[in-house]
Amino acid sequence: MSPSPEQRKPIVIMGATASGKTDLAVALAKLCGGEIISADSRQVYQELSAGTAKPPGQWRPLPGGEHVYYHRDVPYHYVDFLDPRSSCDAGTFAEQAREIAAQAQGRGNPVIFAGGTGMYIQAYWNGMDSLPKRNPEIRSRLEELFAKNGNEKMHKQLCEVDPAAAEKIPPGNTQRILRALEVHQITGQPLSKLWTGRFHCSLPVQKAVFAVLEWEKPLLRERITLRARAIFDAMREETSRLLDLGYPQDCPALKSIGYPQMIDHLQGKADRTQTLHEIISSTQAYAKRQGTWFRRYKNAVFIRVASPDSWNPEQEAGKLLALASAQLPA
Numbered sequence: 512m513s514p515s516p517e518q519r520k521p522i523v524i525m526g527a528t529a530s531g532k533t534d535l536a537v538a539l540a541k542l543c544g545g546e547i548i549s550a551d552s553r554q555v556y557q558e559l560s561a562g563t564a565k566p567p568g569q570w571r572p573l574p575g576g577e578h579v580y581y582h583r584d585v586p587y588h589y590v591d592f593l594d595p596r597s598s599c600d601a602g603t604f605a606e607q608a609r610e611i612a613a614q615a616q617g618r619g620n621p622v623i624f625a626g627g628t629g630m631y632i633q634a635y636w637n638g639m640d641s642l643p644k645r646n647p648e649i650r651s652r653l654e655e656l657f658a659k660n661g662n663e664k665m666h667k668q669l670c671e672v673d674p675a676a677a678e679k680i681p682p683g684n685t686q687r688i689l690r691a692l693e694v695h696q697i698t699g700q701p702l703s704k705l706w707t708g709r710f711h712c713s714l715p716v717q718k719a720v721f722a723v724l725e726w727e728k729p730l731l732r733e734r735i736t737l738r739a740r741a742i743f744d745a746m747r748e749e750t751s752r753l754l755d756l757g758y759p760q761d762c763p764a765l766k767s768i769g770y771p772q773m774i775d776h777l778q779g780k781a782d783r784t785q786t787l788h789e790i791i792s793s794t795q796a797y798a799k800r801q802g803t804w805f806r807r808y809k810n811a812v813f814i815r816v817a818s819p820d821s822w823n824p825e826q827e828a829g830k831l832l833a834l835a836s837a838q839l840p841a
């Protein structure tokens with residue numbers, strides 16, 4: 512007997528940027544009537560689409576009246592809802608995604624997660640280290656320092672108070688640097704001392720099917736390059752419009768990869784060729800970090816793509832759906 516949607520395991524699709532997670536998730540959703548929850552920290556933002564590869568879609572009402580974002584006629588949750596001046600963290604995602612998943616299952620629909628933000632997936636399935644809640648006063652003061660000094664100086668400050676955390680947090684990751692400095696000021700302890708290391712854990716495969724999309728490195732670099740070239744003009748128009756609307760250039764959304772480089776381009780600090788090169792380089796570096804993160808999960812199903820001709824989202828979706836058809840343990 513085939514399992515009901517409530518009994519079928521959720522499917523979690525992970526992988527680097529430009530690896531085809533959305534195509535695979537949509538193929539899965541079409542096969543099983545599922546709903547997708549995005550685990551992408553950049554696609555949450557309204558007004559940002561080109562530079563975040565947000566799936567194009569529209570907000571439509573569900574039968575019960577609630578409005579949901581649809582992509583290719585599939586409910587696609589946790590995208591296109593956050594003001595560009597706001598920020599979202601992994602703990603918030605985990606809490607809100609649980610509500611979304613419960614509602615989808617209540618409608619009788621299987622749940623599919625898709626995204627490349629490793630901390631979001633970690634927080635949902637493995638939990639987070641026990642860290643203090645945000646302190647609005649400290650955070651506001653640190654945000655002012657970031658605006659004044661820039662990421663490089665703030666990362667150097669983190670190196671002084673918590674070299675172990677600074678080694679793991681890239682200088683371009685504003686939110687993680689900010690959080691590490693905030694935790695240090697709240698507790699008087701380095702963030703690295705409060706880590707339990709749970710982000711190295713295996714994934715709970717008894718609860719879900721976890722899949723990692725992994726392209727051969729030259730192929731992924733080529734996909735990133737082609738995508739950056741294809742979206743350049745749209746991203747330039749998008750960035751210009753956001754600035755014209757009055758969004759500050761240091762707001763959380765515009766710290767996303769590609770937007771700081773595009774702002775420099777619009778201000779005449781870099782020409783098109785240089786800007787494109789910097790966007791491609793930054794994106795490839797990010798994809799490399801994503802690959803390193805997801806390779807930790809040895810018990811995930813790895814879908815390795817050796818050539819563009821071998822990439823068939825519908826075929827891979829069928830395989831994953833078969834794995835998800837086992838009933839959950841009682």
